[in-house]
Structure formats: structure tokens, C-alpha cells
Amino acid sequence: MPGREQAGFTLIETVIATALASVGFALIFQGLAGAVRLTQASTQTERALLVAKSVLAENTIDPAELHIQGITDEIAWTIDSFIINERADGVKIIRYDVLASGAKGRQIRLRTERTVSP
DSSP states (O other), X not given: OTTOOOXXXXXXXXXXXXXXHHHHHHHHHHHHHHHHHHHHHHHHHHHHHHHHHHHHHHSSSSOSOEEEEEEETTXXXXXXXXXXXXXXXXXXXXXXXXXXXXXXXXXXXXXXXXXXXX
């Protein structure tokens, strides 16, 4: 009937709207997946840092040169120490290096130097 307007959407309009909505949802889910990956990486880095700090605190008591390896809370770590300088009066400067590595390849390196009196 001429002169009468039709209400509603055409099939092509519906297909285009559905395609645009699908692309939008795909982008949203991709962004959320990236956020989850970043959160997991951050958590693992934080755990590696805590393990490295703990290893450093526990193994700097003895001033002897050392190389120790271990695994704590699924974080592999190594600590190395060596004497940088030793004065005539027996005072030593010792460097401690700690490397903590998580399962996904996240690594933390800590270094400190301490003075030890005889």
C-alpha cells in the first residue's frame, strides 16, 4: 500500500548491528584477557621479589664467600657473595647478588654491599 510507512529494521540493518556488537564484545574480552595476564605477571614478579629479599636477609649473616641455590615457593633463586675490598685492619666490604626466577620467566636481581668487621 503506497503512503504507508513500515516500522522495524531491515535484515541488512540487523546483520550490521550484530556484526558491530560482535566486534565490540571481542575487543572487550581481549582487553580483559590482557588485564588478567598482566595481573598474573605482576603477582609473580612480586613473589619473586619477596623471595629474593628473604634469601638476601637470611644469607648475609656469614661474611664468607658463597654460592647457594634453592627453590622457595616455586621461585628458583641463587645468591652469590664475594669480597670486594679488605682493609689491613680486617674490615671487609662484601657484595651479595641475588637472582630470583619465576616459572614464567620473570626475574628479579638484587644487589647489596655490606661492611663486615672482624
